[in-house]
Amino acid sequence: MLNNIKLVIFDIDGTLLDSVCFNTYNMNCTLEMMGYTYRVDEACIRANLGATAEDFYKVVLDEVCYLDWEAIRTQNRVNVRQAMQGYGKAFPGVESTFKALYEKGYKLVLYSNCSRLYLESALEVLHITPYIDYTECVKDNGLEKPELLKKIVSLYEGMDTVVVGDRIHDLEAAAWNGLPYVAALYGFGKDEIKDATYQIQAIDELIELLEGPKYTKSIEEYISLLDKEKQDA
Template sequence: MTIPTFEGIHTVILDYDGTIHDSTRNYIAAFKKAYAYLVGVDQAAPREWEDAEITKWLGYSSKAMWENFMPDLAGEYQSTASKMIGQTLLERAQNGQAVLYEGALETLQALKEKGYHLVFLSNCSHVYMEAHRESFGLDRYFDKMYCTEDFGFIPKYEIFEAIQADFPGGYLVVGDRFQDIEVAEHHPVHTVGCLYGFGFPEELASADALIEDIRELNDLL
């Protein structure tokens, strides 16, 4: 793959799950546990799940996931199942079961040494973000960390305005889902799509560049 280079970038905004963190195994386990609960309370039919049917929800905020997955589910059950997923993911992170993509931290360190401002932007909960901050010492790499829960789960392109107020342009957004790439539809930013993550190729079609390994980001900048 021919990889273009970018000039004039000062701030790199990175998604987390599917970009830096490989949350496949943990999310599948959390989803199946929550779905089993819904089956047990007669709110869902028993069924087997393919991994891809589950991981397609990675990258969505909790609110958006349930609105698309089971929009008719009563709020009390949605809340319980959502908390179950969040708690399972949290426990796994705290127990050292979270896994980053190979070369992720080394790439962040290399970019930091080049002088880029690095910003964490994820559709996750605050407690999840903090657990991963502690597990991997993310403060060593990121200048600031933003999660959508702290902004009422508004879209990333709206949160970008807060980032823009804190950090200098030009901006590069790196992620594996349409929620990352669509920031460029609303703001003058460049985008890099991560083909190794959880999105579908068509979600990343408008990205300025595509990478198949997080380490390729160091070649871009």
């Protein structure tokens, strides 16, 4: 059960940030600038977002480009903020969901395989900075996702915690730490997480999952229901 959760840890790509178009555009601009004829496509980018940098570039680039993947990554980072502002976007409901959870007293944390520059550029698009308590990337301290998750949980000792993500990496990291996991099925890895115990089809469904169903009838319906109960008594 998720009734006592106080700390919510979010992945970024595919969970908060709809970044397929942005990453495809940025990568192809870099490849063109560096003189390569190869171009990536959105389907390949979508299938591999959320992986570590080396694994990501190994799959999305052809053999010739991959020999120079670190230089390609460096150039991608040079252009990341401008490309993010033009093509990055939040999934519907991200900002309002963070605001609602923050106002309900939840601690909201971001963790990711991305670089610090990428994370900061994403925050400019997501508009959720006022609601976030802490952020950390795997490259900040050389930790893999399971170890990074362990570190973050230790910073909030005693708080019941849930992890929200869209890829198998997040499910495995949560399981390694004995934490519940919410599968963001609207994201990029829906097939690999479709058997998760907790699932959401949109980010705003997270509020009800954590808070439980609320009484949503209008005042008029509520008064009518009370009158009927009195008559039946």
